[in-house]
Amino acid sequence: MQRVTISVSDEFAAELEAFMARYGYDNRSEALRDLARTGLGQTAVAASEDASGHCYATLAYVYDHHTRDIPRRLTETYHGRHDLTVANLHVHLDHDHCLEVAVLRGATAEVRGFAQAIIAERGVRHGHVTYVPVDIGNETHVHGLSGAQPHTHVRPRG
Known part of the structure; x- marks a missing residue:
């Protein structure tokens, strides 16, 4: 031991x-x-999970915004992979702590790596990520009055 x-x-x-x-x-x-x-x-x-597939994910974490440079580091990390971020919610919990919840999408391996990089940042605590594996397909069919248009559909697996 x-x-x-x-x-x-x-x-x-x-x-x-x-x-x-x-x-x-x-x-x-x-x-x-x-x-x-x-x-x-x-x-x-x-x-x-199937690292070769795609997913949506929620990433939730709390951080102490007084930790040296953490707002800048988090912002740079998000801007560096803006292609993975769908939405981000920021909540002030008290004078020192913030809660952030991000909705992510992309290749599972890339989303996983991004989420782990955020959780591993100094000053981040209570980090948790939840994955929803999805299948992405291109289809052409009619929506409303616009006629047949090719577009992407995302369907949760299982």
Whole structure:
């Protein structure tokens, strides 16, 4: 067994203690191991999706806007891959924290890489991404009075 040392905020430590009390953990190590296993399991599900296909995804995360340069870094990351972003919602939670929710679309591997880059930014916490695999097809048929027009349809799989 290997020993890993981490530093956490007082608020996080209090949350961990409350989690331990609620679920009957006797020590922090076992609680953190179980939480890490759960997180790694969720990540494995996202990683096992068909990376050659396309998807829509929601990316939600909280960040401390006082963290050095994080608004600039996030903006640059989004502008660097503007082709993946459909919409973005920004909510001020308190004096220090912001919640952002982004709707993404594109090749699954590219969306996954983008989402993980955002979640991995220093200052981002509580990052979570949910994928909806889709099939994209070009079709020609009539909508309304415009006659037959070729256009793209996106259909969720499953």
